[in-house]
Amino acid sequence: MNSFNKVSLSQYIVVFICWSVCFQLTSVQALEVEDGLVLYWNFEQVKGKTVKDEIGKFDGKIKDSDLKAVPSKNGLGKALKFDGKGYVHIDQKDVIDFGNKDGYSVALWLKSSKNHKAIFSYGNGGQWEEHEKEMYIAKAGEPGSEGPNTGPVEIVGWGCDWIRGAKADVVDDDKWHHVAVTWNAKDSEGFIYTDGQEGTFEVGYNGCPDNKGNTLRLGFSESMFHSEPFLGLMDEVRFYNRPLTDKEVKTVMDDAKAVEGADKLTLTWATIKNH
Numbered sequence: 665m666n667s668f669n670k671v672s673l674s675q676y677i678v679v680f681i682c683w684s685v686c687f688q689l690t691s692v693q694a695l696e697v698e699d700g701l702v703l704y705w706n707f708e709q710v711k712g713k714t715v716k717d718e719i720g721k722f723d724g725k726i727k728d729s730d731l732k733a734v735p736s737k738n739g740l741g742k743a744l745k746f747d748g749k750g751y752v753h754i755d756q757k758d759v760i761d762f763g764n765k766d767g768y769s770v771a772l773w774l775k776s777s778k779n780h781k782a783i784f785s786y787g788n789g790g791q792w793e794e795h796e797k798e799m800y801i802a803k804a805g806e807p808g809s810e811g812p813n814t815g816p817v818e819i820v821g822w823g824c825d826w827i828r829g830a831k832a833d834v835v836d837d838d839k840w841h842h843v844a845v846t847w848n849a850k851d852s853e854g855f856i857y858t859d860g861q862e863g864t865f866e867v868g869y870n871g872c873p874d875n876k877g878n879t880l881r882l883g884f885s886e887s888m889f890h891s892e893p894f895l896g897l898m899d900e901v902r903f904y905n906r907p908l909t910d911k912e913v914k915t916v917m918d919d920a921k922a923v924e925g926a927d928k929l930t931l932t933w934a935t936i937k938n939h
Contacts, residue, residue: 700906751884763873776896777838785886800891830863
């Protein structure tokens with residue numbers, strides 16, 4: 665075997681070992697954060713108007729526009745680009761119970777330069793009704809956005825509950841941010857996380873269940889006085905039927921994402937987004 669072949673073989677062995685280690689580590693991470701995961705869109709498989717749910721049950725349909733999957737930061741992986749008009753509608757009803765006995769969590773990456781924009785809504789698709797939920801980038805002074813801060817994330821259930829992010833945790837700066845909200849129903853505790861750090865301004869809870877027959881819409885505003893359709897990029901959208909811990913929120917943020925390319929190397933999503 666000549667020296668070229670020896671070098672080539674050793675390089676292949678190193679790459680294979682690194683890939684195997686990365687795969688094992690990411691598999692452990694995935695198992696750790698799969699518990700309670702009920703909805704998951706990473707936008708790697710957007711075909712026509714269909715947005716595939718990676719859990720396999722609840723594919724979304726693009727409505728009111730031709731939203732496209734576009735390259736994410738540095739061209740690695742894909743994100744869905746929202747144009748301020750279109751949204752993703754999950755046709756099936758009651759895909760998640762925000763009022764369950766344990767609680768819930770929502771986590772995603774986003775990039776936007778605008779506030780007063782809806783991340784998701786959960787309602788009947790018509791007039792804003794009591795108990796329906798909406799998560800959005802807040803704008804102080806807007807009717808229905810009772811919090812005093814502009815730029816952080818809020819989630820509100822009309823007449824039921826609200827969790828508001830801290831003033832310093834703005835996400836309307838046209839940069840990638842990971843945001844998460846968790847609600848522990850047993851302890852009546854809610855938290856907002858921005859880039860893995862907890863920063864909750866205010867929590868309120870009146871103890872009311874979801875309405876039946878609600879449907880989920882990404883980037884859609886059920887209540888126009890809370891927000892308007894999303895404008896910007898979203899990626900790695902996850903819904904859990906339980907509250908994540910601080911550690912799990914960070915794990916989800918850093919969860920490995922296979923990057924398509926010639927070498928098929930695995931990079932962490934946090935690294936991709938922040939370079």
